[in-house]
Amino acid sequence: xxxxxxxxxxxxxxxxxxxxxxxxxxxxxxxxxxxxxxxxxxxxxxxxxxxxxxxxxxxxxxxxxxxxxxxxxxxxxxxxxxxxxxxxxxxxxxxxxxxxxxxxxxxxxxxxxxxxxxxxxxxxxxxxxxxxxxxxxxxxxxxxxxxxxxxxxxxxxxxxxxxxxxxxxxxxxxxxxxxxxxxxxxxxxxxxxxxxxxxxxxxxxxxxxxxxxxxxxxxxxxxxxxxxxxxxxxxxxxxxxxxxxxxxxxxxxxxxxxxxxxxx
Numbered sequence: 438x439x440x441x442x443x444x445x446x447x448x449x450x451x452x453x454x455x456x457x458x459x460x461x462x463x464x465x466x467x468x469x470x471x472x473x474x475x476x477x478x479x480x481x482x483x484x485x486x487x488x489x490x491x492x493x494x495x496x497x498x499x500x501x502x503x504x505x506x507x508x509x510x511x512x513x514x515x516x517x518x519x520x521x522x523x524x525x526x527x528x529x530x531x532x533x534x535x536x537x538x539x540x541x542x543x544x545x546x547x548x549x550x551x552x553x554x555x556x557x558x559x560x561x562x563x564x565x566x567x568x569x570x571x572x573x574x575x576x577x578x579x580x581x582x583x584x585x586x587x588x589x590x591x592x593x594x595x596x597x598x599x600x601x602x603x604x605x606x607x608x609x610x611x612x613x614x615x616x617x618x619x620x621x622x623x624x625x626x627x628x629x630x631x632x633x634x635x636x637x638x639x640x641x642x643x644x645x646x647x648x649x650x651x652x653x654x655x656x657x658x659x660x661x662x663x664x665x666x667x668x669x670x671x672x673x674x675x676x677x678x679x680x681x682x683x684x685x686x687x688x689x690x691x692x693x694x695x696x697x698x699x700x701x
């Protein structure tokens with residue numbers, strides 16, 4: 438079935454966002470771990486099959502609360518439900534790695550896109566001036582623009598020296614209060630309101646609020662920086678302006694994938 442296939446990129450999984458009930462978490466786990474293992478086993482036993490297996494992963498591996506620690510790819514696994522799920526998800530690729538296939542785990546941070554994820558939920562509130570920081574706003578947010586995330590997957594496929602976990606985040610994480618201010622400036626709307634902790638707890642449950650809304654993970658893309666990877670939008674303001682179609686003087690010009698490839 439995979440004969441003649443050069444690369445496998447595995448992204449499937451039930452959305453993590455949701456109330457952290459036992460049923461929801463079972464769905465999150467079962468949609469990731471066993472399908473990943475089955476696909477890795479298929480790749481491993483296919484003669485003339487893929488030479489690289491790229492699997493989605495998440496910075497949830499590091500646990501929800503890591504303080505001021507700068508988290509790199511060899512940082513210890515954290516505690517919590519998502520950390521356990523992500524660890525098992527990555528381990529499920531073992532059959533492919535054992536067969537000599539290059540395996541890359543893309544530990545994705547907060548992926549920014551107006552078409553989905555948190556930014557799609559935030560946009561209507563912030564656009565009407567009703568957006569605000571979550572709780573104290575001190576929690577770290579490790580984000581990545583959709584274009585940069587796509588570039589990272591492309592690099593994982595083509596760069597034969599890249600294997601194992603790769604932090605797919607922008608070089609400079611920001612605190613939630615800074616993220617809130619920047620998004621407000623890009624949309625030219627005030628951000629004076631504060632979202633109380635009770636709100637996310639009501640929607641996500643206590644566990645979901647802790648591991649999603651109020652998670653604080655200061656993640657750095659050390660592997661990518663060491664190989665000289667160029668980010669299109671390493672600056673949050675430029676990234677949000679590009680994604681939301683805003684114009685701002687002094688922002689760096691957009692660079693195409695071909696231009697970035699030439700720089701590598």
